[in-house]
Amino acid sequence: MPGTTTLARLLTGMAALTAVGTLALPAAAAPAHALPPGVIQLGPSEPCPPATLCLYRDYGRSGPAYGIGAGYSVDLNDLPMPGGLGDSSAANNISSWVNNAQGLAVLIDRKSGQARPLFPGQPIEEPPPYNDTVDEVDWA
Numbered sequence: 833m834p835g836t837t838t839l840a841r842l843l844t845g846m847a848a849l850t851a852v853g854t855l856a857l858p859a860a861a862a863p864a865h866a867l868p869p870g871v872i873q874l875g876p877s878e879p880c881p882p883a884t885l886c887l888y889r890d891y892g893r894s895g896p897a898y899g900i901g902a903g904y905s906v907d908l909n910d911l912p913m914p915g916g917l918g919d920s921s922a923a924n925n926i927s928s929w930v931n932n933a934q935g936l937a938v939l940i941d942r943k944s945g946q947a948r949p950l951f952p953g954q955p956i957e958e959p960p961p962y963n964d965t966v967d968e969v970d971w972a
């Protein structure tokens with residue numbers, strides 16, 4: 833049956849392609865400290881780019897910093913940030929924010945359950961009760 837032979841050849845070819853794809857995978861492995869989608873690392877005290885929500889470890893938009901693209905929900909535990917008074921990540925470490933995105937960002941403290949809005953164009957220097965408390969960024 834010629835039809836069956838052709839199908840068998842096709843399947844054999846597909847199997848070979850799959851095997852090649854599998855072998856290629858280790859070379860494409862992700863870097864050890866891959867950031868979550870939508871996140872960029874900023875240089876210390878780097879100004880906040882457009883269309884981005886920026887978070888800084890220290891007051892006055894200084895110290896280690898990250899930018900989050902509008903609409904990306906991010907767990908700050910996934911952003912390494914050494915040298916702070918809080919955790920070794922951006923969670924419970926952020927003192928200064930700038931929302932240069934068009935969207936309404938929400939700053940969430942999981943421990944207290946508190947969620948505060950950060951309006952488009954709005955900067956914040958955290959008042960003492962809220963300093964180093966945010967764990968998560970979401971968007972309204």
Ligand SMILES: [Ca+2]
Pocket residue numbers: 888889890891916917925926927964
């Ligand atoms: Ca801080």
